[in-house]
Amino acid sequence: MNKNFFENQSHYRLLACLAFLGYFFLMFGNGMVSLTHPDEVFYVQSAKEMVQHNSWLTPLIFDWRQFEKPILFYWLMAGVIKIFGPTPFVARFWPAFFGILGVLTAYGIAWTLFRQKRLAFLSGVVLMTSWIYLALSRAVLTDMVFSIWVVMALGAFCWGYYDRRYREKGIIVFCVLCGIAILTKGILGLLFCMTPVLGFLIYKKDLDFLKTRSLLWGILLLAAIAVPWHVLMYRWYGQEFIQEYWQNVHVRRIFEAEHPKSDKWYFYPLLMIGGVMPWSLFLIPTAGLVYRLFTTSTENRDRFAFLLFWIVATYLYVQPAHSKLASYIFPVFPAIAILIAYSLERILEGDVEKFFNKMAESIGYLMAAVFAGMGIAAIVMAKKYSSYVPDMLPVYVFAGAALLWAGALALASAKKRYGTQLAINASFTCLILLVMFSSRPSIEPWVSCKDISLVLNKTDQSPTTLLTSKFYVRGVRFYTDRKVAVININGKGFFSPHPIPFLNTDEKVLSFLEQQPVTYGIVRKNDLGDLYRITADGYHLQELDDIGGKHLIKIEKKS
Template structure:
C-alpha cells in the first residue's frame, strides 16, 4: 500500500477514533472493581520500582502477565497518575486495531472505501468503544491478536512480504502471550492452521521464515515467564496457569453466563448499533464462503472467528470481553456485505436499514423508563428529555436517508448515536461516580479523619479503596463468595474473624455496602460505638470504636 493513497482515510479514522475512544476519558473516576485493579497494579509497580513484577496490596500478583502493566506504568510516568492516563492505553490500542482492520480490508478487497467501512464498523461497535474506554487487558490483547493475524494474511497474499509478515505474526503473537497468556498464540495459530488446511496449502508454513519467527516468539514471550517461575516457583504457576487458566475451564466464575448461546449472543448484541447488519451479514457470508469464486479472506475470517470460539466456548468461565478478538473479523465481513449491497443498490439493505431504525426507537423509550426507575443516577430529567428528542430526530433522519436510498448518509447519522450516549454519560458523571467508584468515599475519609491503620471494606470496594487511599485494607464478606483469585489482604468471612479484627484495631474506619454494614451492626456490642459518617452512593463510610 502506498501511504499517500491511504492517508486521507486513515486520518479520518484517527480523528473519529479520538472522539469515540479518547474524548472525555478524564471525566469518570476509575471504576470498581477492575479498572482500579489494573491501574492499582501499575501504580504499585511504580512504588516498588518494578518493571517486571506486578504488585497489588504490596505483594506480587499474577492474575495477568506483565505487558499491560508496563504500558500503564509508562502512561502514568508520561501523563501523570490520573484517569486519562490509565484509559489512554486501551484507547490508543483501540485506534491501532481500527487501522489494522482498515489494512486487512484493503488487503482483502483492494478497495479503500470498503476498507474504510471495515475500520468504521469496528470503531463504532458498542463493546469495542466500551473496552477502548475502560482499563482492562482485553483491548491490548485483542489488538495484538489482530496485528498478528493481519501480518500473516499480508504474508499470504503478498508473497514478496512473506518473510517480514511471518516474523511479525510471531512477534505480535508473542506480545499477546505477554498480555494475557498462551491463549493469545493459540488463537492465532489455530486460525492459521485451519485456514491453510482448508485451502490445502499447509506447505506455506514449511519454510525457514517460520523457524525464524518461532525463534522471535521464544525470545519475546518466554523470558518473563521463565523469570517468574525461577523467582516465585509454584506461587506463580499455581495462580497463573492453574487458577487463571485451567480452573476457568472447569469452573464458572459467573454461573449465569455459562450457556451455549452466551458468546454468539454477545458477539451480535455487543456490535450495536450494527447488530442487525451483523446477523444478515453472517447469513450471507456463509453463501459467499462456499461459492466457487470465494476470496481467500472469507475462509480466513471464518477460521478467525472459529478459533476464538474453539478457545473460549468450552470454558465454563465466560465473560463478555472474552469474545473481543472476534470483533475485527466480524466487522470486516459485515463491511463487505454492506458495501457490496450499497454499490449494487440491493433492496434488502434498504429494508434492513428501515427495520434497524425502528428497533433503535427502543432507545428513547428506554431512556424515559430509566429516568424514572434509576433517577438517582440522573442529573436532571430535562437532560433525559433533551436526549430523547435528539435521538428521535436522528432516527427520523435515518429513516429518511434509508427511504431515499442514501445509505452513506444513513451510516453517518448512525455513527452519531454512540458519541451522543457517551456525552450523556459524561454529563451525568457526578451522579454516576458515587455508584461506580470509591474515589469520593475514599477522599472524604482521608480529608476528614486521621486513618493510621487498616480500612475495613466490602469485597467489591477493596481494590478501589486501596487505590485511592494507599492504605492497607481488609475485607469483610461474611458468608459471601470469596475472590476467584485470592487477594493478599486479611479476609473475614466469619463473625469471629470480624470481631477479632475489630478488637485488635480498637478504632476502625470502614467503607461498606449496606449488607456489610448490617453485619457490623449485628456484631458490634452495645458498649462499643458504630457511627455512619457519610453515605456516598452505595458506599457507607463508617467509624467503629471498640470499648
C-alpha cells in the same frame, strides 16, 4: 459515500481520517470519569505499586506479588504512570491507543483481502462505532491491548500470504506479535494467533507456505520475547508462580465459573450479536450474502474462509470454559466488522439482489424503532429510579435526540439513501458518547470509590486498617493508600487470592475490630446490615456519609 471518492484518496489520507475519528470515539474525554471499581483500579494499583516499590519484573497488588496476567500490560501502565502519574486519562491511554490502532489494522486487513478502499474504510467505521469496542477502548483492561496484538499478528499473516513478496517478513512479524500477545495474556496469545492460520492453511492445502527459514527465525524471536519472563518468575517463585499463573488463571477458569451468571451456552453468541450494535441487524444480510457467495461462487471464497476461521477458532477456545466474560471473545470483533463492511459495500454498490436492498431498507426502519424505543425507555427508567438520577436534563436531551435520529433514519430508509442511512446509524454511537459525558456527575459516584474515599481521607488520617466491602476494596486501596480488610459474611474469597484479611464470619469481624480502637470503613448496604448486627453489643457504629450507595462508617468500642 461515493465509491470513486474513496478510491481516489490515498491510504494515508483515509487512515488519518480513521485515526481522527478513532480519537474522538475511543480516547477523547477519557479523563472525565474517575477510575472505576473493581477492575480498572486493580490494574492501575498494580502498576502504581510496581513504580512505588521499583518492582519492574514482578507485578504487585496490596504490596505483594500477583500473577493475574503476564508482565507486558503492567509495563505499559507503569511506564506512563511513572512519567505522568496515575490519572484517569493516563491510565486509559494504552487501551484507547490500541483501540485506534485496531481500527487502522482492520482497514489494512480489509484492504489486503478485498482491495477496495471504501470497504476497508467502512470496516474501520463499523469497528470503532460498535458499542463493545467503544467500551473496551475506554476501560483499563488487558483485553483491548491483547486483542490488537492478535489482530495485528493475523494482519501480518494476511500481508505475507496475499502478497508473496512479503512472505518472509510477514511470517517473522506474525511470530513476533504472537510472542508479544503471549507476554500480554499468556498461552491464549499463541492459540488465538496460530489456530486460525493453521486452520486456514489446511483448508487451502497450502502448509508449504510455512516451509521457509523465516519461520525458524520467527519461532526463535517468539521464544525470546515470551519465554524469559516466565522462566524468571518460576526460578524466583517456583510453585507459587505455577499455582497462581498456570493453575488458577489458565486451568481453573476452564472448569470453574468466576462469574456463574454468565456461564450460559448462549452468552457468547448473544454477545457477538449485541456487541456490534448499532450494526447488529446488518448481521442478517451479512450472513446471507457471505453464505451465498461462499457456496455458489469462488470469488473471494478463501478471504471469507480466513475471516470465518478467525471467528470460529476464537469461539471454540472460549466457549467450553465455564469462566465467561465479554472481553474473552473480543478478538473476533474486527473480523465481524470486516464481514459487515463487505455486505454494506455490496449494498451501496447495488451489486446484490433486490432482496438484500429491501432488507437494508427494513433494517433502517427497525433501527429507527430501536432508537426511538431507547429514548422513551430512558425517560421511563429515569423516572422509575429517580433517586439515582439527580438531573433529568441529560435524559430529556438524549430522548429528544434519539427520536430525532429515529426520524432521520426512517426518512433515509424510505428514500433508499443507503449511504445516509449508514452515516446516521454510525453517528448514533456519537450521541451515546455525548450523553455519557453529560451524565458524568450522576454516573461517577456509583462506579468509582473516589468521592467517598476523599471524604474518608479528610475525616481520618490515621494508619489503621480500613474495613471495606469486597466490591470496593481495590478502589478504596487505590484512593486512600491505606491497608484494607474485606467484610463479606458467608462469602467466598477472591478468585485470584489477595493478601488481605477476608472476614467472612462474625467471629473474624469481631477479632479484627478488637485489634484497633477505632475502625473506619466503606461498605455496601448489605454489609452495613451485617455490621449493625455484629457490633450491637460491644461497639458503637456511626454512619458518617453515603455517596453512590457506599456507606462511610466509624466503629469504636463502647465505653
